[in-house]
Amino acid sequence: MHFHIVRALADGPASIWKLLRRTDGPIRHVYAACRELVAGNVIRHEAGQFVLTAGQHPVVAAASRRDFRDVKDQLAPIVRQAPGPAAEYFQERLVLEDLLKRLDFVYQRGDLAGRRLFVLGDDDLFSLAAALTGLPARVTVAEIDQRLVQFIADQAKRRRLEVETLHYNAADPLPKRFRRAFDVFVTDPVETLKGFTTTISRGLAALGHPGTAYFGLTELECPPVRWMAFQRMLHRAGLVLTDILRDHSWYVNEAIDEAELAQTALKRESPFQPLPPQDCLWYRSSFHRAVTVRRPTPPITGRVRFDKSFYSDRWVMTTS
Amino acid sequence: MHFHIVRALADGPASIWKLLRRTDGPIRHVYAACRELVAGNVIRHEAGQFVLTAGQHPVVAAASRRDFRDVKDQLAPIVRQAPGPAAEYFQERLVLEDLLKRLDFVYQRGDLAGRRLFVLGDDDLFSLAAALTGLPARVTVAEIDQRLVQFIADQAKRRRLEVETLHYNAADPLPKRFRRAFDVFVTDPVETLKGFTTTISRGLAALGHPGTAYFGLTELECPPVRWMAFQRMLHRAGLVLTDILRDHSWYVNEAIDEAELAQTALKRESPFQPLPPQDCLWYRSSFHRAVTVRRPTPPITGRVRFDKSFYSDRWVMTTS
Numbered sequence: 001m002h003f004h005i006v007r008a009l010a011d012g013p014a015s016i017w018k019l020l021r022r023t024d025g026p027i028r029h030v031y032a033a034c035r036e037l038v039a040g041n042v043i044r045h046e047a048g049q050f051v052l053t054a055g056q057h058p059v060v061a062a063a064s065r066r067d068f069r070d071v072k073d074q075l076a077p078i079v080r081q082a083p084g085p086a087a088e089y090f091q092e093r094l095v096l097e098d099l100l101k102r103l104d105f106v107y108q109r110g111d112l113a114g115r116r117l118f119v120l121g122d123d124d125l126f127s128l129a130a131a132l133t134g135l136p137a138r139v140t141v142a143e144i145d146q147r148l149v150q151f152i153a154d155q156a157k158r159r160r161l162e163v164e165t166l167h168y169n170a171a172d173p174l175p176k177r178f179r180r181a182f183d184v185f186v187t188d189p190v191e192t193l194k195g196f197t198t199t200i201s202r203g204l205a206a207l208g209h210p211g212t213a214y215f216g217l218t219e220l221e222c223p224p225v226r227w228m229a230f231q232r233m234l235h236r237a238g239l240v241l242t243d244i245l246r247d248h249s250w251y252v253n254e255a256i257d258e259a260e261l262a263q264t265a266l267k268r269e270s271p272f273q274p275l276p277p278q279d280c281l282w283y284r285s286s287f288h289r290a291v292t293v294r295r296p297t298p299p300i301t302g303r304v305r306f307d308k309s310f311y312s313d314r315w316v317m318t319t320s
Numbered sequence: 321m322h323f324h325i326v327r328a329l330a331d332g333p334a335s336i337w338k339l340l341r342r343t344d345g346p347i348r349h350v351y352a353a354c355r356e357l358v359a360g361n362v363i364r365h366e367a368g369q370f371v372l373t374a375g376q377h378p379v380v381a382a383a384s385r386r387d388f389r390d391v392k393d394q395l396a397p398i399v400r401q402a403p404g405p406a407a408e409y410f411q412e413r414l415v416l417e418d419l420l421k422r423l424d425f426v427y428q429r430g431d432l433a434g435r436r437l438f439v440l441g442d443d444d445l446f447s448l449a450a451a452l453t454g455l456p457a458r459v460t461v462a463e464i465d466q467r468l469v470q471f472i473a474d475q476a477k478r479r480r481l482e483v484e485t486l487h488y489n490a491a492d493p494l495p496k497r498f499r500r501a502f503d504v505f506v507t508d509p510v511e512t513l514k515g516f517t518t519t520i521s522r523g524l525a526a527l528g529h530p531g532t533a534y535f536g537l538t539e540l541e542c543p544p545v546r547w548m549a550f551q552r553m554l555h556r557a558g559l560v561l562t563d564i565l566r567d568h569s570w571y572v573n574e575a576i577d578e579a580e581l582a583q584t585a586l587k588r589e590s591p592f593q594p595l596p597p598q599d600c601l602w603y604r605s606s607f608h609r610a611v612t613v614r615r616p617t618p619p620i621t622g623r624v625r626f627d628k629s630f631y632s633d634r635w636v637m638t639t640s
């Protein structure tokens with residue numbers, strides 16, 4: 001909230017209406033935040049306008065970011081060098097533009113600048129994108145694919161980015177030192193009941209209150225009753241959904257080669273054979289945001305069996 | 321689903337990938353729908369492409385709609401003549417462009433063409449907009465403001481639009497003849513606990529299964545714990561959220577005049593007086609879509625007291 005207000009004022013003086021326009025959350029909270037910022041001499045009010053009192057406020061620089069084009073320019077060659085996503089780990093890389101769209105959305109919500117980010121599974125390299133903005137207080141990435149862990153660590157070292165990497169399978173409990181240690185987590189979960197619940201649980205274990213969760217979820221491999229189960233699970237865990245952005249994130253569809261495709265339900269159950277080559281982007285997810293209303297209680301805390309039910313069911317058609 | 325596929329093919333032959341791209345829902349359902357449409361000779365498959373078999377399929381014409389600019393052109397003068405929204409009924413009119421955005425979104429989801437629509441509260445004139453497309457099977461509007469009921473009925477008659485109007489206060493039970501009689505309902509609910517639960521309950525009473533609910537909800541006058549209560553209520557009623565589109569719908573802020581503004585918490589509790597004139601659009605809502613996973617069970621079916629708790633609480637600041 002404070003970030004939203006300071007960011008709006010970094011553009012110049014603004015009426016309360018313009019602050020309300022640029023801020024997420026209740027009017028009552030915007031009013032309270034204005035009072036606190038005035039009391040702290042960060043902003044002042046004169047002739048119906050709010051203005052920044054001084055340029056030194058720690059969030060002013062962060063708040064002045066206009067776009068992430070520079071991040072995209074730096075990230076594009078990194079993505080080209082990265083090890084390809086592995087179908088064995090149910091990975092599929094985001095279109096670069098949509099990764100940046102995610103980054104911008106997280107930033108706009110006030111969930112990037114000064115925040116501690118936990119990225120769970122990261123063939124998209126969101127961790128590097130976030131670190132390249134220079135805005136987060138901390139970026140930690142936990143990833144199952146050792147090649148990716150190494151690649152991210154190497155890139156971070158070479159570019160002097162503070163990204164902590166961890167080789168981690170979400171079927172295992174979250175290491176103690178990461179519990180309740182983050183403000184934000186970002187993941188693209190497996191969409192089976194077990195896979196989703198487990199993956200989200202690890203993220204929630206990493207999260208304190210207030211905290212924010214971001215994740216992609218498809219309609220393609222996950223029917224409404226399953227979405228319902230996931231939404232209820234989030235509620236029981238103490239989170240409320242604030243955004244479900246349809247067709248937000250598109251994927252490049254390069255992880256599955258022709259030989260692998262032949263093994264999938266996508267191919268086997270296609271009503272009409274042969275399945276022609278992919279001639280457009282088609283795989284996409286709805287980007288979800290949820291916030292804590294209390295300290296989150298992940299439904300799963302112990303180890304789960306990393307068996308077929310973790311990654312496969314009758315709705316998952318691209319990898320089984 | 322069938323509508324999605326036929327719509328995609330109305331643009332020309334398409335691979336299964338292009339159908340998946342253009343269709344909401346699980347891959348498995350897209351496959352099943354393709355099989356049914358081929359069996360019914362509506363579409364056929366040749367050389368890796370699907371094509372429409374004949375132009376006569378009832379949804380082909382509907383599916384060929386590209387945009388709603390003609391609707392906007394017809395609607396704009398109607399909106400100018402309409403009685404202004406009444407603050408006493410907690411109404412605030414949508415920006416016309418955003419009303420059309422809603423219409424387009426509903427259309428894209430397959431929830432307009434051939435559907436029976438129930439519009440609950442309609443100072444935005446969504447009912448006329450929907451009827452002007454010529455696509456719905458039925459449009460019924462229930463509205464508390466007698467001036468609006470009359471206006472919508474007059475306009476519908478003059479333009480030969482089939483819009484059924486009902487003078488109705490959502491505090492009353494839904495008339496029997498409307499129960500389970502619709503596929504889709506659209507509303508902008510009051511955001512108190514009682515007001516929201518009651519308004520949505522009336523919509524759910526109107527809805528059969530499968531059915532779809534659309535509504536706007538703000539962060540401005542509704543905190544996360546309240547959103548949580550609403551989401552849980554929807555789940556218990558048998559619906560799952562599929563979309564929460566932030567900043568989708570902006571409002572014109574004309575219902576509240578200066579004298580009324582002085583009576584509001586928005587003015588009274590403003591941290592810094594005087595409150596200057598509004599100098600931008602600022603009031604907006606997140607557009608929600610939810611679908612039934614079973615026959616919906618509205619939490620409230622009887623009459624509720626239309627008292628202060630219906631429309632007022634400490635978060636509602638623009639009308640109390």
